[in-house]
Amino acid sequence: MISRLPEPQPSRWTKVKDALVLPGILGFARCGAVSTKTTSPPAQTMIGRRVVVTGATSGIGLAACRQLAGLGASVILVARNQNKADTVCEEIRKFWASQVPPVTSVSLHVELCDMSLIREVAQLAKRLGPVDVLINNCGVLVPKGEPKAFTEGEGVEMTLATNLLSHYVLTNLITFRPAASTPSPLSTTTLPAATTPPASPDLPAQQRPRVVNVSSGGMYSTKLFPKDLSYNSPKEFDGVDAYARTKRAQVVLTDLWAEVLFSKCGAAVHCMHPGWVDTPGVEYSLPGFYKWTRRFSMLRSPDEGADTITWLASSDEVGPRATSGGFWRDRLPHPKHMSSNTTADDTVADRRMLWNNLADAAESVLAGAPEGDELREIRFQRL
Template sequence: MSIYRSGVWFVKGLREYTKSGFQSASKNFNNADLEVNASGRAFMITGANSGIGKCAAIAIAQKGGTVHMVCRDLTRGEEARQEIISQTGNQDVHLHQLDMSRPRDIFNFAKNFRESGKVLDVLINNAGCMVNTRELTEDGLEKNFATNTLGTHILTTELIPLLTEREKPRVIIVSSGGMLTQKMDTKDLQFEKMQPFDGTTAYAQNKRQQVVMTEEYAKQFPRVHFSSMHPGWADTPAVRSAMPSFYEKMKNRLRTAEEGADTVVWLSLSDAAFKQPSGLFFQDRTPVATHLPLAWSKSSPEECGSLMKQLDSIAQQFKN
């Protein structure tokens, strides 16, 4: 990680990513943007049993949307589903079990969902992980990459046919401002060369990859509206468990999970978001730059193409 990038990013974060940053930005929000009725529209949210995913599920259910919760743990997922139904009065909340680090399972899930007769208007790729040691899945994939990058890629591309059947289909990828500290490295996607392994850097690389993926999807699938976003520094179970030292230092400045989820909800529901060009990166309902000034973090078209080709190639190994 460049010392320059990390220093500039942290100063930027203190100003923009904290609770006070959200409060400042929210003064410019148009409340009418979310005065919508989502009845008749279906939303799939990965990692929907806690944190930002759960807050987004609650907000969408409150607007009458059909919610498909995609969760790794059935017990915690069902507890969250019951809570969402109780809080919103919306009975149209459904739970699906899926581990986003297992590509074969993702292919099967997407195939079954496509063939079920269900519709899908919006896919919210929210599930993610930050594993702080280099850990391989049972498929031999580095776990951060498998979950954050490859899993997102497979689910998104496999559900495109279903999304394109609907009016104003959308895909939102929950990325992170931490990606600003990284230039994408397409020669070591699974961190075999990273010595020593650093989970924070691996996560930031994944989040940079997600932003590039969003831009590439927008070109590849023009009938679907794509966006990625940064939720800010929010107080979520994932932050507490994966970044305990950061949480302890920043806990009094962190946004609530609801504040972190605000832009996800806005991107999912509002006409204002859909009118923005496809492929942009958002922070607090506003498209923002994907690179810090003078940070030398931009990727060439060839590097972006290499990422997508590698993802397709790895994914194909697990397609039945």
């Protein structure tokens, strides 16, 4: 079931720049986003499309919501805090009300969910109903020197829960439009399934479901660790390294979903790197890096960081299967490795282990739901 599917290939010039490391890394800075503006066509209309964005109330997630709403999408913001989410929705409406020509209708809806709590994420998938696009943007980076933290009541390491396990559960349980008429190959559950028509092989590229996983350039610094998802080795916890590990695993999951979700509902699955972006999360978690890059005007704006997310969610160019599974930055495919040192432990067997270990972890948490709760019955397919 697991195979290496063809994926969008970087140009020769992109490979050269990334291989030289320094030019590749400098592309993460604002100059990379500015160069893209002069060459890329605008994103396409999203009227009639239902889009879910996690981590939606600040930084890149907020910028993506604003851009998608401006394209006519019906945007569902996933947030922890109702008051903050309501404020964000009002800001987005005011932003588009001031534009010329104005957007006639901005459709925004809020779903409350702590994305670090796996049972809440599973309930969220149940509530959402059929969607067209899922943007897995939520993430956490524990500042260097801080101890390992665990989710309350579930006991999952916080970085794993927020950056990886929540994405795994939500993506595997959510219903996409058009959904397959046969049972999902990703999970079996007693949760009520939405009734939607099966995917057509002739469905236009723009109408196919999409998943966009927001990764990070930090993933270039590490290999895959399929056996140690909870960061038990080395014993001294390093929040920055733990973050990079989850982002590397996210890239591998994108490859797996590119195959499995296409079979399920014809979906295209993408992973992207937003570059170095001026966000509250970066300022808090990487204060030294933030101060240095901001001093030299190297940080992108949240809108620049979100541009490729919006493009991947909307463009006809990245709807076909041939584009699925790629790693993107500034609307271009990029290599997934800058060094051969990060390619170890990334065999078919390792990828299968990653998927199955995440399934085991998710089922273990869901089994802790109260007696009689239907979440206890969810089972994820093993590869």
